[in-house]
Amino acid sequence: MNHTASHTLNYQINNNNDHLKVNDWRLNFLCDYIETNHHEYIRKIMPKILSVSKALSRKNIIGIDDYKDLLQFSIELEIHIQKEERLLFPYIKKMNTTYDNKDEYEVPPFGSIANLIKVIEKEHKNVSGILLKVKNAYGNFKIKLTDEPDKKVFYELMNEFYSDFQMHVHLENDILFPKSISLEKKLRKIFLKTK
Numbered sequence: 203m204n205h206t207a208s209h210t211l212n213y214q215i216n217n218n219n220d221h222l223k224v225n226d227w228r229l230n231f232l233c234d235y236i237e238t239n240h241h242e243y244i245r246k247i248m249p250k251i252l253s254v255s256k257a258l259s260r261k262n263i264i265g266i267d268d269y270k271d272l273l274q275f276s277i278e279l280e281i282h283i284q285k286e287e288r289l290l291f292p293y294i295k296k297m298n299t300t301y302d303n304k305d306e307y308e309v310p311p312f313g314s315i316a317n318l319i320k321v322i323e324k325e326h327k328n329v330s331g332i333l334l335k336v337k338n339a340y341g342n343f344k345i346k347l348t349d350e351p352d353k354k355v356f357y358e359l360m361n362e363f364y365s366d367f368q369m370h371v372h373l374e375n376d377i378l379f380p381k382s383i384s385l386e387k388k389l390r391k392i393f394l395k396t397k
């Protein structure tokens with residue numbers, strides 16, 4: 203089984219089973235899951251997308267500007283996931299432990315998690331917008347029998363990346379973030395006596 207097939211399989215398993223339980227996961231586990239499953243996936247697939255799109259731009263099958271846009275996109279996406287891994291997820295995990303152990307709560311340097319999440323969600327919107335634009339520009343990545351092999355690979359990778367990113371953003375925007383905001387509110391109520 204090649205990487206693409208095995209990833210698609212994992213993705214289907216997640217959709218069918220794990221996804222139903224995701225609401226019950228501890229936030230620490232959800233952060234780790236996103237990091238190991240979705241962030242690492244981006245780091246594996248992005249170099250492949252870049253190398254095949256570079257090859258396609260050399261053959262004039264895609265524009266050089268499109269390749270450069272994808273390159274810029276991958277840099278911004280890496281900064282985004284680093285922000286989550288270095289700032290947001292550690293704070294969420296720390297809040298979780300503080301709550302479980304009834305430790306002293308410390309206000310984070312960014313003030314409140316809601317501020318940071320606002321920035322992160324805006325980035326999700328930007329990334330999704332760029333992906334949708336690329337998808338539309340390239341006929342929804344629909345593969346034709348007559349397409350040249352590299353183009354088929356490019357479309358396959360982009361399709362896979364697109365669905366993975368949708369699940370990734372869903373886990374963050376719809377599950378992780380609302381739960382983290384309410385956990386922070388609980389902690390502030392206990393330790394800072396806020397309402």
Ligand SMILES: [Fe+2]
Nearest residue numbers: 236283286374
């Ligand atoms: Fe993420």
Ligand SMILES: [Fe+2]
Nearest residue numbers: 286322326374
């Ligand atoms: Fe994210």
